[in-house]
Amino acid sequence: MRYYISCIFATLIFVGCGGGSGSGGTGSSAKKNPPILDNHSPVTLYKSESITPIEFNNHGGDITSCRVSPSLPSGLLFDSGDCSISGTPTVNQNLKTYTVTAKNSVGEDSATVDIEVITPNTKVAKLKGVITYDSVPVNSDGVGLDYAHTKQKSVRGAVVRIVDGSNKELARTTTDKNGYYEFNVANITSKVKVQVLSELKSSNWDFKVKDNTNSDALYVMEGSLASLGKNSTQTRNLHASSGWGRNSYTRTRTAAPFAILDVVYQAIQKVRTADSSIVFPPLDIFWSKNNKSASGAISNGDIGTSYYDGSDSLYILGDENSDTDEYDSGVIAHEWGHYYESKFSRADSIGGGHTSGDFLDIRLAFGEGFGNAVSSMLRDNPNYWDSSGLRQANGWNMSLETENSRENPGWFSEGSIQRILYDIYDSHNDTGDKLSYGFKPIHQLLIGKEKNTPAFTSIFTFIKGLKDEHPSDATAIDNIVAQESIAPINDIYGSGRTNRRENANPLYDELTTGSGVTIVTNYAVDSYLSERGRTNQLGAYNFVKVIVPSEGDYTIIVSQVGSSGNPDPDFYLYRGSSNQPVAKAENPPALSDRVTAHLQKGVYRMAIVVYNQYSGTSYRVKLVKN
Amino acid sequence: MKRFNIWVLALLVIALGMFYFMAQPKKVYGVLEGDTTKMMQKGGSSVKVQYSSEHVDVDTPSRVHITLSSPKRDGILSVEVYPREDSLEGVEHKTYQFPLTSSSQEFTIDLEPFSLKEGRFYINLIASIQNERPKVVSIPVEIGDISKNRAKTSMFKTQKGEKLHIMKAQEEIK
Numbered sequence: 001m002r003y004y005i006s007c008i009f010a011t012l013i014f015v016g017c018g019g020g021s022g023s024g025g026t027g028s029s030a031k032k033n034p035p036i037l038d039n040h041s042p043v044t045l046y047k048s049e050s051i052t053p054i055e056f057n058n059h060g061g062d063i064t065s066c067r068v069s070p071s072l073p074s075g076l077l078f079d080s081g082d083c084s085i086s087g088t089p090t091v092n093q094n095l096k097t098y099t100v101t102a103k104n105s106v107g108e109d110s111a112t113v114d115i116e117v118i119t120p121n122t123k124v125a126k127l128k129g130v131i132t133y134d135s136v137p138v139n140s141d142g143v144g145l146d147y148a149h150t151k152q153k154s155v156r157g158a159v160v161r162i163v164d165g166s167n168k169e170l171a172r173t174t175t176d177k178n179g180y181y182e183f184n185v186a187n188i189t190s191k192v193k194v195q196v197l198s199e200l201k202s203s204n205w206d207f208k209v210k211d212n213t214n215s216d217a218l219y220v221m222e223g224s225l226a227s228l229g230k231n232s233t234q235t236r237n238l239h240a241s242s243g244w245g246r247n248s249y250t251r252t253r254t255a256a257p258f259a260i261l262d263v264v265y266q267a268i269q270k271v272r273t274a275d276s277s278i279v280f281p282p283l284d285i286f287w288s289k290n291n292k293s294a295s296g297a298i299s300n301g302d303i304g305t306s307y308y309d310g311s312d313s314l315y316i317l318g319d320e321n322s323d324t325d326e327y328d329s330g331v332i333a334h335e336w337g338h339y340y341e342s343k344f345s346r347a348d349s350i351g352g353g354h355t356s357g358d359f360l361d362i363r364l365a366f367g368e369g370f371g372n373a374v375s376s377m378l379r380d381n382p383n384y385w386d387s388s389g390l391r392q393a394n395g396w397n398m399s400l401e402t403e404n405s406r407e408n409p410g411w412f413s414e415g416s417i418q419r420i421l422y423d424i425y426d427s428h429n430d431t432g433d434k435l436s437y438g439f440k441p442i443h444q445l446l447i448g449k450e451k452n453t454p455a456f457t458s459i460f461t462f463i464k465g466l467k468d469e470h471p472s473d474a475t476a477i478d479n480i481v482a483q484e485s486i487a488p489i490n491d492i493y494g495s496g497r498t499n500r501r502e503n504a505n506p507l508y509d510e511l512t513t514g515s516g517v518t519i520v521t522n523y524a525v526d527s528y529l530s531e532r533g534r535t536n537q538l539g540a541y542n543f544v545k546v547i548v549p550s551e552g553d554y555t556i557i558v559s560q561v562g563s564s565g566n567p568d569p570d571f572y573l574y575r576g577s578s579n580q581p582v583a584k585a586e587n588p589p590a591l592s593d594r595v596t597a598h599l600q601k602g603v604y605r606m607a608i609v610v611y612n613q614y615s616g617t618s619y620r621v622k623l624v625k626n
Numbered sequence: 627m628k629r630f631n632i633w634v635l636a637l638l639v640i641a642l643g644m645f646y647f648m649a650q651p652k653k654v655y656g657v658l659e660g661d662t663t664k665m666m667q668k669g670g671s672s673v674k675v676q677y678s679s680e681h682v683d684v685d686t687p688s689r690v691h692i693t694l695s696s697p698k699r700d701g702i703l704s705v706e707v708y709p710r711e712d713s714l715e716g717v718e719h720k721t722y723q724f725p726l727t728s729s730s731q732e733f734t735i736d737l738e739p740f741s742l743k744e745g746r747f748y749i750n751l752i753a754s755i756q757n758e759r760p761k762v763v764s765i766p767v768e769i770g771d772i773s774k775n776r777a778k779t780s781m782f783k784t785q786k787g788e789k790l791h792i793m794k795a796q797e798e799i800k
Contacts, residue, residue, distance in 0.1 A: 033773065039780045052785050060773070111778075167784050196795070210791075214779040217789040223797035238795035254793040290777060292710075294748060294764035295660045300776070302766070305668050322710065322750045323762040331668060353662065355672050355759055386668065388762050389706070389752055396759040 034107030036060030037083070037100065044165025044225045045089050045117045046190065051076070052166055054085040056100060056111050057215070063102040072098065073117050085113075093117040116225075118165065118191060126233040127162060128182040131155040131175050131196050133258035134242035136327040138385045142397030145327055145387045147244045154179030155240070155258050156265045159197040164190045165225050174201070188228060194236050195222040198257035200265055205280040207264045209257035212286035212315070213301045219257035219287075247391060249320050253289055256326040260287055260316060263332040267378040271340065274443035281343050283336075285314045287326060292319040306331055308338035310347075323388045328395075330375045330384035337374035338367070345446035348457040348579050352536035356398070356415035357407035359538040362458035362494070362507070369417025369459075376400050376418075377425050377439055401428065409484040411459045411497065412538040416484035420459065423480045424466070432483040434476050445469060452577045454603040455492040455508070456543060463489040493545060505539070509621070511606070512547040513554075516622035518561065519544070521569070521610040535609055544621060546573065546604040553626040554599050556583070558608055559592030561618035568611040569593045569619060575604045596626065655681040658766055671761035672696055673703065673753040681768035687716060687738040688767050694724070694753055695732040701755045702726065703733065710748035711775075714767060716740045717749055726755070739767050745775025 038057040045051050066083035075090035083100050095116040101108055135153040139146045160181040161172035170188060175181045175196075198209035198219035210216050221240050228234055240254040264285070271278055288301050296302025303315040306325045314335050317325045325331045341347045349367025354360055360368075376382050385397035400422040409416045423433040425442060449465035450457060463481060467474045467489070478488040487496065494507040509517045523539040535541065548554065558569045568589035572581040582604070583597035589612055610619065658679045674695045680688040696703055703726055708719040716739040724733040741747060747767045754760035782790045 036773065036776070039778055040782070055783075057779075057781055167782065167790075169784075169786075194795075194797075195792075211779075211781075213777070214791050215781045215789050217779075217781045217791035219793065220790045221793045221795040223795050223799075226799060235798075235800045237798040239797075240793070241796055252793050254795065292748060292764040293762045294766055295658075296746075296766060300746070302764075307668070319710075319764065322748075322752075322764055334668075353672065353674070358672065386759070388760060390708070394752070394760065 032104075032106050033061040035063045035102035035104055035109050037102055037109050037111035039111045040113035043113065043115055043167075044191070045076075045115065046165060047089055047092055047117055047119050050088045051086060054113060054115075056083050056102070056113075058083075058102065060109060061104050061106055064104045066100060066102050068098055068100050070096075070098065073115065076115075085115075089117040091117065092119060116165075118225075126182065126184055127192075127194070127228065127236065128180070128233065129194070129236040129238065131158065131160065131179045131181065131238050131240075133240035133262070134244075134255040135259055135262075136242055136244070136255075138327075138383075138387065138397070142383065142385050143387075143395050144389070144391075144393040147242070150242055150244070152239065153262065155196060156262060157200045157202075157268075158258070158261060159199045159201050161195050161197070162188075162192045163195055163222075164192055185228075191225045191227050193223050193225045194238055195220050196238055196240075196258075198261050200261060200268065204278065205268060206282040207261070207268075207280070207285065208283075209260050209285045209287055211288050212298050212303070213288040213290045216284075216286070221254050221258070249289070253318070253326075256289075256318060257287060259326045259329075260285055260332055263329045263379070264336060267333060267336050267340070270378045270380075270439055271443065273438070274440040278344075281312065283312055283314060283339055285316060287316040287318050289318045289320065291315065291317045293317065293323050306335055308335045308342070310338075310342060314339060320392070321390050324392055325386070327392075328386050329379055330372075330381070331386055333375035333378045334371040334384075337371045337378065340374065341367070341370060341446070344443075344451075346451045346453075346457055346577055346579055348574075350536050350541075353534065354414060354536065356413065358414070359408060359410075359412045360414060361536045361538060361541055362412060362460070362543075363456050364536045365412050365414045365538075366417055366458045366462065369414040370421060370462075372398075372414065372418040373400065373421035373425070376422050377442070382422060382426070382428075401426075401430065406484065409486075411484075411486050411489075411494065413484070416486065417459050420480055420484060420486075421462075423483075424477070432479045435473060435480065441466075441470070453492055454576070454605060455545070456574075456605055456607070458492075458494065459486070460489050460494040461492045464492045505542075508543045508545050510545045510547065511621055511623050513549060513623050513625055516557075516620050517544070519608065519619055519621055520616045521608065521619050522614050523616045535611075540609060542608045544606040544608065546606050546623060548599045548601055548604060548623070550601050550625075552599065553596060555594055555596045555624045555626055556585070556606070557592060557594040557620075557622045557624065558585070559620050559622075561620055563591055564617065565613045567591065567613035567617070569608065570611070571595075571606055571608040573597070573604050573606045575600070575602065652686055653683055655768070657681070658768065660763075660765065662761065662763060671754055671758045672698060673755065673761050675751065675753060675761065675763045677763075677765045679765055679767050681772075682740075682770075684744055684770045685740055685742055686769075687740045688769070690737040690739060690749065690765060690767060692735040692737070692751065692765065693732065694735070696726060696755060697731065698726050698755055699728045699731065700726055704754050705733075705735065706750075706752040707735065707737070708750050709739065710750050710764060711741075713743045713775075714739050714741050714747040714749070741767075741769045743775060744770030744772070746772040747775070 066080045068078045073093040077087040101110040132152045136145045200207045242255045243249045243251040243253040290301030291303045294302040306316045308314045317323045348363040382400040387395035427436040453461040497507045519542045570586045573583040583595045585593040585595040662675045676693045679690045682688045703724040705722040709717045748764040751763045
């Protein structure tokens with residue numbers, strides 16, 4: 001309504017509204033933009049010492065001219081072409097804010113920098129202290145964050161360094177398990193500050209928390225630039241605040257990256273109980289207060305959700321009043337668990353929407369159940385919570401020990417799988433659970449049999465591998481599995497199970513050269529979901545064990561028995577420890593699809609999905625040697 | 627007579643101007659579309675959320691169409707909607723409730739947000755069914771030049787090329 005009223009008013013004075021001069025399309029940025037400058041961090045300069053040029057990050061249009069106000073300290077030079085500051089200060093200057101304004105033909109933008117100029121000072125022998133952060137717990141009922149009971153916790157294993165006023169690193173160390181650090185320094189005559197990097201680093205690992213909305217910058221909390229004093233020892237304790245006011249975040253959320261880092265610290269320690277010399281591939285964890293549950297550009301914070309990208313990055317939500325995850329330690333450990341599974345074992349999960357009562361694709365069910373179970377193992381806490389909503393006051397929680405809340409238990413349920421895995425791990429014995437393996441046997445299984453299993457990773461591969469490695473515990477393992485209404489598991493292909501509750505479609509068909517096999521596709525549990533593209537539910541994919549009798553070129557053909565509809569059959573062939581297909585067929589819709597590949601003698605696994613046809617339809621699958 | 631003609635002409639020009647501008651369609655730069663089944667997601671509600679959102683000019687209502695669907699056939703689908711930014715107007719904080727039945731599993735919400743400021747804004751949506759985990763989605767609404775409300779950042783680059791996001795610690799020196 002407001003639009004139309006303003007249109008009428010504008011019409012009367014012969015000025016248009018709406019329309020504008022945009023050229024259409026989803027991106028509305030003009031081809032030429034005004035400069036957009038970022039503020040610069042405060043800098044401390046030394047009298048009579050040449051400075052590292054101070055440059056402002058511009059992510060807008062080209063700059064044609066610059067100005068600064070007020071005048072810079074004597075000796076510093078301002079470049080009116082690119083806004084940079086250089087030179088050698090000749091006088092001392094208390095901390096003062098300078099505003100730089102960049103301009104072009106479209107417009108202008110301003111940014112600030114705080115500058116102080118000091119005289120170098122004297123030295124000290126020892127600098128030590130404790131680094132802490134605000135840890136916000138979940139409410140006692142497991143729903144929402146409880147800011148009133150925020151606790152200070154140690155920042156463990158993080159990189160600490162001392163730097164001078166120009167941020168030149170003078171020494172570095174790491175905090176111990178109590179957050180304690182200590183430097184024995186000599187010949188430092190200048191003022192220094194302590195910086196704590198959001199980084200866990202050793203010769204065996206390097207985990208960083210970075211800001212994906214700020215040029216992927218590493219989070220650093222720092223103290224003030226101060227003299228080391230005349231005593232032989234100085235203590236500087238640094239604390240990262242949550243930034244929470246009474247009803248909202250009112251200050252910088254300094255604690256968030258360190259809360260995330262501490263979950264990773266716990267995870268490292270847990271895995272090292274199984275293998276003390278393990279080397280972790282580097283991982284960047286991206287968190288920002290701008291990280292939202294929205295689709296869009298990651299650099300804008302539109303990450304969709306907290307997730308592991310399958311490679312070397314993990315993204316964590318931080319959007320106040322909607323969904324923040326920095327204090328949801330179970331969520332962070334779950335996503336880190338996906339990284340661990342991917343790097344050390346094998347993750348065959350196809351992803352997509354999921355919840356505990358769903359009938360899921362066995363690969364997804366195992367991946368997500370494993371993620372929840374390993375999350376609790378890494379933290380030694382069976383409780384998992386995920387806060388959300390206004391003031392982070394809502395959300396949900398679950399306990400992996402809860403025995404009376406099983407919804408649709410089975411080998412297709414992430415809820416069942418997480419309870420089975422956690423019962424095998426934990427020292428708490430309950431109904432049907434007499435095992436307390438701890439982490440080492442699970443780690444060894446994951447990096448061995450589970451990684452190399454010829455079948456898709458599922459509860460069948462995991463339990464079969466566990467029973468093979470611990471044959472004397474076979475009955476105890478069967479008893480835990482039975483609590484989830486799963487009959488004893490004795491092979492990796494889930495023999496004896498059907499692809500759906502009601503039909504007789506086997507979980508895996510077996511294919512070799514010859515006449516082929518007939519499968520019934522899309523015998524999914526819920527046709528409502530199938531019609532809406534939910535291909536991660538049980539029965540949407542068909543699995544085939546493929547036996548290649550000898551090395552050679554083969555063609556695999558999947559063709560409909562009949563000619564109904566406009567189907568789009570696709571399929572993927574895998575082998576060994578890789579979750580990348582050795583061959584795949586993703587051609588446009590047709591009654592059949594095929595692929596030719598050079599195959600080695602041995603066992604492969606194949607996943608077939610048919611789009612555009614969501615009722616059970618017969619397809620013939622053939623393996624033909626060329 | 628001459629005066630009369632001048633007035634008639636002036637009124638005609640005004641009327642034509644009004645007609646021209648009223649007839650001008652609302653400028654829509656594009657339509658954003660989203661679908662939670664195509665997004666990475668944490669474990670959560672089985673509710674699927676689809677949306678479309680018009681990119682429009684300042685002070686112009688964007689048509690935001692949201693479709694929610696669930697395989698559940700009983701219970702109440704509760705949908706809390708509120709703007710992320712105060713400057714996004716036309717969306718009030720409201721909780722919609724939809725009864726789920728075997729014949730009623732899909733629901734729509736239509737909103738007309740607008741803003742006097744340019745930028746990319748969001749409507750927060752939290753969907754849940756009793757005893758289920760909620761699903762949180764932020765629906766983007768683009769107004770004018772979307773780079774305008776981009777948060778200012780403060781990145782520091784050291785001499786060694788490290789990019790740092792520096793935050794002040796609470797410090798005790800003794």
